[in-house]
Amino acid sequence: MTSIFWKRVVYPIIILATALSRVSAQNVPVRLTADEAIAAVLFNNHSLKIASLDEKAADARYKQTEAIYLPQASISYSAMSTNNPLNAFGFTLQQKSIGAADFDPARLNHPNATPDFMTSFDIQQPLLNMDLVYQRKGAYMEKEVYRLKGQRTREEIVFQARTAYIQLQLAYKTQKVMEDALGTALALYRYTNDRVDQGMLGKADALNIRVQVKTTESRLAEARSQLRNASDYLGFLMGRTPGPVYAVDSIGTGIMTDTTSNITLSEDRADLSALRKAIEASDLMIRSSKMSALPRLNAFGSYQLNDSRMLGFGAGGYLAGLRLSWDIFKGNSIRNKNATLALEKNKLSEQYNLYKEQSQVELNATLRKLEDAGFRISQQQAAVASAAESYRILHDRYEQGLSGSTDVLLSQTQLSQQQLALAQAVFDRDVTKAYIDYLTSSSGK
Numbered sequence: 221m222t223s224i225f226w227k228r229v230v231y232p233i234i235i236l237a238t239a240l241s242r243v244s245a246q247n248v249p250v251r252l253t254a255d256e257a258i259a260a261v262l263f264n265n266h267s268l269k270i271a272s273l274d275e276k277a278a279d280a281r282y283k284q285t286e287a288i289y290l291p292q293a294s295i296s297y298s299a300m301s302t303n304n305p306l307n308a309f310g311f312t313l314q315q316k317s318i319g320a321a322d323f324d325p326a327r328l329n330h331p332n333a334t335p336d337f338m339t340s341f342d343i344q345q346p347l348l349n350m351d352l353v354y355q356r357k358g359a360y361m362e363k364e365v366y367r368l369k370g371q372r373t374r375e376e377i378v379f380q381a382r383t384a385y386i387q388l389q390l391a392y393k394t395q396k397v398m399e400d401a402l403g404t405a406l407a408l409y410r411y412t413n414d415r416v417d418q419g420m421l422g423k424a425d426a427l428n429i430r431v432q433v434k435t436t437e438s439r440l441a442e443a444r445s446q447l448r449n450a451s452d453y454l455g456f457l458m459g460r461t462p463g464p465v466y467a468v469d470s471i472g473t474g475i476m477t478d479t480t481s482n483i484t485l486s487e488d489r490a491d492l493s494a495l496r497k498a499i500e501a502s503d504l505m506i507r508s509s510k511m512s513a514l515p516r517l518n519a520f521g522s523y524q525l526n527d528s529r530m531l532g533f534g535a536g537g538y539l540a541g542l543r544l545s546w547d548i549f550k551g552n553s554i555r556n557k558n559a560t561l562a563l564e565k566n567k568l569s570e571q572y573n574l575y576k577e578q579s580q581v582e583l584n585a586t587l588r589k590l591e592d593a594g595f596r597i598s599q600q601q602a603a604v605a606s607a608a609e610s611y612r613i614l615h616d617r618y619e620q621g622l623s624g625s626t627d628v629l630l631s632q633t634q635l636s637q638q639q640l641a642l643a644q645a646v647f648d649r650d651v652t653k654a655y656i657d658y659l660t661s662s663s664g665k
Contacts, residue, residue, distance in 0.1 A: 249467035254385050257454060257466075261381040264459025268377055271370040278366035285356035291345045299530065301335045311336035314526040316535040337532055339525040347542075348517040354508035361501035368494035375490060377457070379658040384454040386650045389471035391447040393643040398440040401636045405433045408615075408632075412625060425625040432629050436636075471646055483587060485580050486662030492579070495572040502565040509558050515546040583659045586652060593649035600642035607635040 262268065302308055308331035312318055315336065321327065346352070409429045416426045452462040487493075521540040525533040547554075611631040617623040 249465045252385075252454075252466040252468055254382065254469065257385050257458065257468075258378055258381050260458040260460075261377055262374065265377050265457055266459060268370075268374060271373040275363075275366045275370045278363040282356075282359040282363045285352070285359045288346050288349055288352040288356055291343055293341070293343045296340045296342070298338045298340070299335070300338070301333050303331055303333050305329055305331055308332075308334035311526070311528075314338075314524070314535060314537070315528055316526075317528065335528050337527050337530050339533060341523045343521045345519040347519055348515075350511035350514050351508045354504050354511055358501045358504035358508060361497050361504060365494050365497045365501065368490045368497060372490035372494065375658055375661050379654055381454070381457050382654040383651050384450065384457055385468060386471070386647055386654070388447070388450040388454055388466060388468050389650075390643055390647040391443065391450045392468065393471050394640060395440065395443040395447055397636055397639045397643065398436060398443045401632065402433070402436045402440055404632055405429065405436050408625075408628065409433050411619070428625050428629060432632070471643060471650070483583075483656060483660055485576075485583050486660055487576075488662040489579075489659075490661065492572070492576060495568065495575060499565060499568045499572065502561065502568055506558060506561045506565065509554060509561060513547065513554055515544055518543050518545075579659065583656070586656055586659060590649065590652045590656060593645055593652055596645040597642065597649060600638060600645050603638045604635070604642050607631070607638045611635045 300311070302311070305328060309322070309328065311334045312322060409426065409432075412426045412429050416423055448465060451465045454466060455462055455464060519540075519542050521538065523536065523538045525536045527534040611628070611634075614623050614628050614631045618625065618628045
């Protein structure tokens with residue numbers, strides 16, 4: 221009996237309570253400031269992790285060029301057998317086992333199968349390779365390019381995080397406006413319905429307001445969905461699973477007081493610096509190609525152990541020396557390669573100039589957009605005040621029976637529209653300011 225009671229009563233209650241607690245936890249907004257959101261994005265964002273891996277890969281490629289200074293050593297073990305007269309005599313000679321009988325012409329001309337087991341230790345030491353020196357410098361410049369690209373990616377992600385945060389602020393403001401509009405419409409509906417019951421107003425007035433209530437409820441549902449969408453996107457940028465709703469600071473409505481006259485495009489911006497570093501890297505590759513026509517000097521050494529038995533190390537000998545090599549003519553390949561690299565460098569220079577001019581044009585347009593947004597805010601604040609006063613007057617007249625329900629509904633709709641337009645203007649201003657910060661960042665050194 222006790223077991224049945226637990227299965228049919230207690231367990232379902234526990235499961236239901238757990239499910240309700242999870243739902244309740246999901247519906248409780250998580251408090252989040254703008255700085256906390258940006259910090260979480262910088263720590264968890266997937267795009268930043270990819271950029272960091274690109275930086276590490278460029279650093280690894282640069283470290284590979286350490287080979288131009290460091291020795292290269294190898295060891296090998298070979299097992300061979302031959303009846304070739306020259307090789308058979310050479311094997312015997314390397315094994316230091318030559319005897320008088322080995323000079324018998326018949327044996328020299330027709331040797332038996334001669335085995336040789338050779339252990340070899342080889343080392344090479346680069347001494348002077350100017351082309352590789354400039355290749356290493358070019359690899360370092362490539363490393364700097366990826367570092368600056370990663371920095372620009374971080375700046376872009378911060379801008380996206382700020383925009384997402386402001387978007388969430390706008391979603392909360394939109395929801396608040398629609399909640400206020402719904403509350404006003406419901407109060408007006410209750411008032412009108414009471415007057416209809418008293419025979420003081422016609423049923424059509426109540427029906428008109430009921431339509432307004434249903435329309436506002438639909439718009440409020442859409443606003444709540446947009447709020448959750450904005451929360452999910454901000455969570456995505458922070459590398460978190462979708463679901464939680466984030467509570468953010470209220471969107472400001474103050475008029476812009478800072479000036480844009482002293483805002484300029486900085487040449488130290490990370491992406492512009494990356495392009496300049498790419499041009500420098502291209503120039504270093506040109507110099508490396510030219511240096512490949514110069515002589516190269518390298519040292520080498522080898523120590524060999526030879527024996528006629530497997531795993532035998534009976535005879536040893538070394539070989540060491542310097543090698544001076546010079547590619548005098550390579551079919552004009554070096555000259556043509558230099559011409560190709562020079563054209564690529566010129567292309568990068570033109571791309572840099574074009575990108576810089578485009579950035580300046582974009583900054584100028586954004587600064588004008590910021591001024592327009594500030595003007596729109598002041599205009600919308602005045603419009604909201606006028607719409608609110610118009611609604612108050614018409615509402616009072618409606619209660620006194622001096623105006624119709626249609627006028628009141630139109631006035632309420634106009635008030636909501638102006639409030640939303642003000643919120644949108646503030647959103648445009650804040651996003652534009654964030655974009656100007658992104659365009660004028662100057663930490664790319």
